[in-house]
Amino acid sequence: MLKLDGINKIFNEGTPDEKNALDNINLHLAAGDFVTIIGSNGAGKSTMMNMISGALTPDFGSIVIDGNDLTRLPEHKRALHIGRVFQDPMAGTAPSMTIEENLAIAYSRNTKRGLRGGVDKKRREFFKQSLEKLHLNLENRLTAKVGLLSGGERQALSLLMATFTKPAILLLDEHTAALDPSRAELITKLTKELVEESNLTTLMVTHNMQQALDLGNRLIMMDKGQIILEVGAERKSALTIPDLMTEFEHIRGEKMNSDRALLG
Amino acid sequence: MFTALFGSVEQGIIYAIMALGVYLTFRVLDFPDLTVDGSFVTGAGTAAMMIVLGYNPILATIVAMVAGFLAGCMTGLLHTKGKINPLLSGILMMIALYSINLRIMGITSDTGVTRPNIPLLNTDTVFTMFNDFWSKLGIDSVLSSAVTAMGGKSLPSTWGILFFMLIVTLVIKLIMDRFLKTEIGLAIRATGDNKRMIRSFSANTDSLIILGLGLSNGMVALSGALIAQYTKFADIGLGIGMIVVGLASVIIGEAIFGTKSIMRTTFAVIAGAVIYRLIYALALRVGWLDTGDMKLITAIIVILALIIPQVLNKQKEKKRKAKRLAARVAAQKARLNVEQGGNGLA
Numbered sequence: 001m002l003k004l005d006g007i008n009k010i011f012n013e014g015t016p017d018e019k020n021a022l023d024n025i026n027l028h029l030a031a032g033d034f035v036t037i038i039g040s041n042g043a044g045k046s047t048m049m050n051m052i053s054g055a056l057t058p059d060f061g062s063i064v065i066d067g068n069d070l071t072r073l074p075e076h077k078r079a080l081h082i083g084r085v086f087q088d089p090m091a092g093t094a095p096s097m098t099i100e101e102n103l104a105i106a107y108s109r110n111t112k113r114g115l116r117g118g119v120d121k122k123r124r125e126f127f128k129q130s131l132e133k134l135h136l137n138l139e140n141r142l143t144a145k146v147g148l149l150s151g152g153e154r155q156a157l158s159l160l161m162a163t164f165t166k167p168a169i170l171l172l173d174e175h176t177a178a179l180d181p182s183r184a185e186l187i188t189k190l191t192k193e194l195v196e197e198s199n200l201t202t203l204m205v206t207h208n209m210q211q212a213l214d215l216g217n218r219l220i221m222m223d224k225g226q227i228i229l230e231v232g233a234e235r236k237s238a239l240t241i242p243d244l245m246t247e248f249e250h251i252r253g254e255k256m257n258s259d260r261a262l263l264g
Numbered sequence: 265m266f267t268a269l270f271g272s273v274e275q276g277i278i279y280a281i282m283a284l285g286v287y288l289t290f291r292v293l294d295f296p297d298l299t300v301d302g303s304f305v306t307g308a309g310t311a312a313m314m315i316v317l318g319y320n321p322i323l324a325t326i327v328a329m330v331a332g333f334l335a336g337c338m339t340g341l342l343h344t345k346g347k348i349n350p351l352l353s354g355i356l357m358m359i360a361l362y363s364i365n366l367r368i369m370g371i372t373s374d375t376g377v378t379r380p381n382i383p384l385l386n387t388d389t390v391f392t393m394f395n396d397f398w399s400k401l402g403i404d405s406v407l408s409s410a411v412t413a414m415g416g417k418s419l420p421s422t423w424g425i426l427f428f429m430l431i432v433t434l435v436i437k438l439i440m441d442r443f444l445k446t447e448i449g450l451a452i453r454a455t456g457d458n459k460r461m462i463r464s465f466s467a468n469t470d471s472l473i474i475l476g477l478g479l480s481n482g483m484v485a486l487s488g489a490l491i492a493q494y495t496k497f498a499d500i501g502l503g504i505g506m507i508v509v510g511l512a513s514v515i516i517g518e519a520i521f522g523t524k525s526i527m528r529t530t531f532a533v534i535a536g537a538v539i540y541r542l543i544y545a546l547a548l549r550v551g552w553l554d555t556g557d558m559k560l561i562t563a564i565i566v567i568l569a570l571i572i573p574q575v576l577n578k579q580k581e582k583k584r585k586a587k588r589l590a591a592r593v594a595a596q597k598a599r600l601n602v603e604q605g606g607n608g609l610a
């Protein structure tokens with residue numbers, strides 16, 4: 001399904017700011033895998049997500065989805081197969097456009113955009129049905145500007161939009177981090193439902209270890225540009241937070257800087 | 265007086281097409297495109313050149329539009345592929361077009377090199393063509409007698425141009441409203457709103473910016489082609505400050521009529537263009553002002569249109585705050601009184 005082979009990325013190479021952000025990353029996902037990704041600040045999690053989405057290109061290494069090598073494909077072409085939700089609730093929607101117009105944009109992700117009206121009766125009906133799944137009463141506010149929605153509402157909408165066309169890969173980068181706990185919980189629940197409904201192959205970055213353990217069938221831990229721990233489906237269900245901490249100490253020979261990693 | 269104002273309304277409606285183009289780049293695409301000063305003349309020059317060479321005015325107008333479209337696409341290419349900042353891309357294209365426009369008009373000169381202006385005195389234009397058809401209908405005399413009956417004294421020579429331009433501009437407005445709601449139109453709007461988002465939904469923002477700039481400058485060139493035919497004159501200096509005129513129309517229109525929906529806003533822009541022309545005509549009637557002062561007046565109109573709403577908002581805010589403070593002070597006093605009253609009782 002998704003194969004990352006020997007991905008390397010160095011930022012600002014040859015300057016004092018040189019930063020080895022990704023150091024030989026190898027990761028294989030089977031269809032339907034839901035991988036949660038944890039790791040301290042600057043571990044390279046977002047950089048890896050940006051590699052997969054095409055916002056960044058690796059110095060070397062290859063990215064293959066469904067047997068197609070996408071390594072050199074620009075972001076907008078890859079986006080046919082990849083849905084994304086960003087950390088910033090502002091990032092995933094167009095604020096001056098209405099809810100239904102935003103949904104229409106998401107709806108035509110994998111078709112060629114033409115001179116057809118973006119919103120028609122049939123689509124509006126479908127948009128309404130889809131919005132009902134969010135239980136935020138957005139289905140009755142189709143023509144409200146998205147800029148008027150709260151961060152949580154926007155993030156729920158972003159999530160729906162990202163999963164609308166059932167992309168081959170769903171990338172979630174700390175998409176609950178900017179929300180208050182109750183909203184974050186709601187979005188987490190929605191994530192679970194939407195991913196399960198379409199059996200989406202998903203990568204989710206989170207600083208909340210409990211969330212990383214609760215969701216998904218696999219878990220990886222990153223540090224200093226490397227994947228330092230991979231937990232498969234068999235072991236993940238029994239895993240606890242203390243287990244993760246000991247694993248980290250064991251691998252790195254140092255205590256985990258746990259403040260943000262734990263509670264984030 | 266009436267004739268002068270009537271003429272401004274006619275011109276305003278023609279300039280409105282240019283203003284709609286400016287709206288498309290400045291507001292919808294969020295791209296401050298200065299190509300306009302050049303592409304307006306490209307439209308005027310191309311149409312005048314072809315008409316003088318004997319081509320059908322309608323064909324000449326369409327070719328002018330295409331020329332403007334290409335100029336806009338070039339600006340888009342400079343920005344997206346050349347990674348040049350938007351303002352600079354527009355300025356570069358504007359300067360380049362100055363020479364290109366001289367060459368375009370030069371096609372009609374005896375030496376065939378460059379030419380700074382083309383008069384269209386005894387040639388057909390889209391307006392004379394429409395008037396031929398219009399005068400047969402006899403609507404002019406009906407409307408004119410209506411105006412006379414209402415006490416109007418001076419009369420326009422024909423209502424045809426006004427009627428014709430109203431139709432053309434409204435059709436363009438309706439097409440634009442509709443286009444901005446198509447899948448491509450939504451993608452263009454999202455490009456101006458949140459590039460990162462629309463890219464993550466598999467839209468090529470580079471192509472969308474190029475297309476948007478092309479369409480915008482196509483409209484600007486159409487407006488230029490019509491102005492040249494209306495005034496029977498194309499001149500290399502026609503476009504100087506055109507971008508500011510376009511902005512003035514957009515800002516005035518939005519300030520007066522609001523931006524609730526796209527349909528509303530495009531209407532506001534058209535109305536803004538007409539209002540701007542009326543202000544311009546009235547300013548010209550002030551005795552000591554010269555035509556040469558008009559650029560200064562235009563700049564002042566835009567500056568005022570930008571500043572006045574800010575000042576008004578601030579004042580409103582101040583008033584609201586003062587009111588709230590007064591209410592709070594009153595409440596405090598009331599509480600104090602109650603407490604003192606209570607103490608007195610104790």
Ligand SMILES: Nc1ncnc2c1ncn2[C@@H]1O[C@H](COP(=O)(O)OP(=O)(O)OP(=O)(O)O)[C@@H](O)[C@H]1O
Pocket residue numbers: 011012019020021039040041042043044045046047048
């Ligand atoms: N565009 C860039 N230019 C230079 N350095 C960068 C760039 N993007 C990321 N980096 C650096 O690469 C490293 C990895 O960053 P990345 O954003 O992937 O970390 P992360 O694991 O997502 O961290 P966080 O948990 O804080 O989001 C960091 O040291 C960061 O400073």
Ligand SMILES: [Mg+2]
Pocket residue numbers: 045046047173
């Ligand atoms: Mg990150």
